[in-house]
Each structure stands twice: as C-alpha cells, then as structure tokens.
Amino acid sequence: MIKKNLSALLVILFFVCTPLANSDEIQETRNKQLRLARLAPLEKRIFDYRINDDYKDDSYGLTVIKSGLESLKEGSGGIGACLVDSTTGKVIEYGRNRQYATYFRSDLHGEMDLLNRYEERMKKSTRSKTGENPRECKNLVLVSSMEPCPMCLTRIINSGIKTVLYVTEDKEGGMVTRMNNLPPFWREFAADREFRKADCSPKLRQIAHDLFHFSHRDFAKNRKK
Numbered sequence: 001m002i003k004k005n006l007s008a009l010l011v012i013l014f015f016v017c018t019p020l021a022n023s024d025e026i027q028e029t030r031n032k033q034l035r036l037a038r039l040a041p042l043e044k045r046i047f048d049y050r051i052n053d054d055y056k057d058d059s060y061g062l063t064v065i066k067s068g069l070e071s072l073k074e075g076s077g078g079i080g081a082c083l084v085d086s087t088t089g090k091v092i093e094y095g096r097n098r099q100y101a102t103y104f105r106s107d108l109h110g111e112m113d114l115l116n117r118y119e120e121r122m123k124k125s126t127r128s129k130t131g132e133n134p135r136e137c138k139n140l141v142l143v144s145s146m147e148p149c150p151m152c153l154t155r156i157i158n159s160g161i162k163t164v165l166y167v168t169e170d171k172e173g174g175m176v177t178r179m180n181n182l183p184p185f186w187r188e189f190a191a192d193r194e195f196r197k198a199d200c201s202p203k204l205r206q207i208a209h210d211l212f213h214f215s216h217r218d219f220a221k222n223r224k225k
Helices: 003-021 024-050 058-074 108-124 149-160 175-180 184-189 202-213 217-222
Strands: 080-083 091-097 140-148 163-168 194-197
Touching: 024 058, 058 080, 058 091, 058 108, 058 140, 058 163, 058 202, 080 108, 080 194, 091 108, 108 140, 108 149, 140 202, 149 184, 163 202
Parallel strands: 140 163, 163 194
Antiparallel strands: 080 091, 080 140
16 A cells, blocks of 8 residues: 555656756747747748848848858857958858857857857968968958957957958947047958948848847846846
C-alpha cells in the first residue's frame, strides 16, 4: 500500500514539476513565436523587394538587410553587414548583429561580427614578421545596413578598411555623421577614408530603418533608473 501511494505521489510530482522546470524554455519559445509573428509583415516587404538598377548599391543594401533580418529572428538587433571586393563586385564576407545569440556579447554588433570573421579567416601576420601592413585592405568596401556606432566606427578605422557605405543613418547613435566629434587621433587616422551613404533606393532605406527600429535599443528604454 505504501509503495502504491509513493508511486502515485511520484507521478503527481513529475507532472507538477516538469512544466516548472521547463517554464523558461516554454516562455522563450512563446517569445520567439510572438517575435516572428510581429516580424512577418517586415519580412514580406524584404522578400518582395526587387533590386532597383537605378541605384548602384541596391543589391548590397538588400544583402545586408537580409542578414539583419536573420539577427532579428534570433532575438538580436536588426543590422547586417558585408565586405565587398570592389574589383570583382563579389561579397567575400558576411556579418550580422549577434549580441543575444546564443548568449549575450556586448561587442557583437554587425560590423564587429563581420570584421571578426574576416580577420579570423585571413589571420594576417604583424608587420615585423612579414614587412607587410596587416591593415592593408586593398579594394575592400564595408557595407552596413545602418550607420556605424562609435564602437564600430573606431574598429573599422583601426582595421584599415578605407571605404564604408551604410544604407541609412542612425540619428541617435551613429558616428559617421559626427566624425568631427572623434578624438583627434581617430580623426587623423581616418583622414584618408571614405564614409558615406550607400546608393540605395528610398524604399530600401526605409526598410533598413524599420529593421533597425523593430527592436531599437530597448535596453536603454527599459533600464532601471
């Protein structure tokens, strides 16, 4: 009799405790489903968009926007980036915001992820070993869906890449449009670089804007005072 009651109690405890043990996973699944449902209209706009040949950078703009969409689906920020070989027009590296996938990394903005991947793959040696400048990035163009922030801008300058295009401005957090506010060292270091808006259609610029603002800096809005 005691064994039978104990067995019944264990069964009850299993069904009571199992949902509690998995409650975080269940909530995460629900949050992801809600996020994907909210994203659906924006995703449709992206995949319905047709490259406009009147704008020379439209194809690259759409490429980085699609990467940013993948980031949003994972719960990170809606920014994508790529490196283009200007001699061939081919994309040689992709990057996207990965701050929250699979765990929090405060440094993994889209441009940072892109440069990490490129530099890890190239594994350039120091000048002292080869006589070559590891910051030599001849013919490389960095394209981002959003104007780089201060962290990403200084990383790009330090990387040696000389041409940077962005689909749309970040009026609240972008640094390219505030280059004069950089410390003197970084202004001088960037003096021979080109930073400008990509030549993309207004429609594509709006999509890039909406992609970024889908989850725009919630941490700043929701932080405790």
